[in-house]
Amino acid sequence: MTDANSDPAKPVGGVPIWLEDFAYDAACGIPFVAMITIAAFMILGLVLRSARTGQSVYAVGGNPVAAKAVGISVGRVTILAYSASGFFAALAGIYLTCRTGTGDPRVGNAMTLASIVPVVMGGTMLGGGVGTVFGTAIGLALVSVLGNVLNYMNVTTFVQWVVQVIVILAAVSIYVARSRKL
Structure with a gap:
């Protein structure tokens, strides 16, 4: 025992x-x-x-x-x-x-993805050299609102992670498309 x-x-x-x-x-x-x-x-x-x-x-x-x-x-x-x-x-x-x-x-393990999403949404390139603190703050506000809405709708944590991944992919896709135009 x-x-x-x-x-x-x-x-x-x-x-x-x-x-x-x-x-x-x-x-x-x-x-x-x-x-x-x-x-x-x-x-x-x-x-x-x-x-x-x-x-x-x-x-x-x-x-x-x-x-x-x-x-x-x-x-x-x-x-x-x-x-x-x-x-x-x-x-x-x-x-x-x-x-x-x-x-x-171990408490913060689940927050790894959640800490990257606002940065990418704010326009920071994870490879370095591009991004602003203001952009990250805007990304943080958007992710917070999205998280609150999903919690209010009783969406499971797993689905919230999937939504965060989709948001990252969309933000990276937009960044790549914008970079190619330049």
Whole structure:
């Protein structure tokens, strides 16, 4: 006979109640998480559009050989981009931990596809060099509305994933067709 607490599929541990409260708290009717997300989008958008480092990220993403030829430190920019990505992934992980109240590492597995869809819908090329933070924000808004509508209609999670894949394929097809015209 095994103890219920020794089940490897059952998450163990928890988070302090104040962390769970933070995930749901709001100021003036606006959730803290929405404020943090908007601030992060605005800061990142300004950096990518206005700062030399942001422009270097686009150059390295578009063509690292050409970027190196014009004097951009490809290694430095790559490390910076991966560091920023890790920072924002950590923020998302902390938020998810606050929302679920547990530190189970498998909780986010189902969100892998859902995290790519808004980026692709927003016009970002996964190969690099093309895309904007504003486009990703618009893609996020569209995917959120689509998800809410599908949930409201009681559509199963599997069908929602299929819809997300169809949306990705449509967005990529539109991007490819637009690229060929250019």
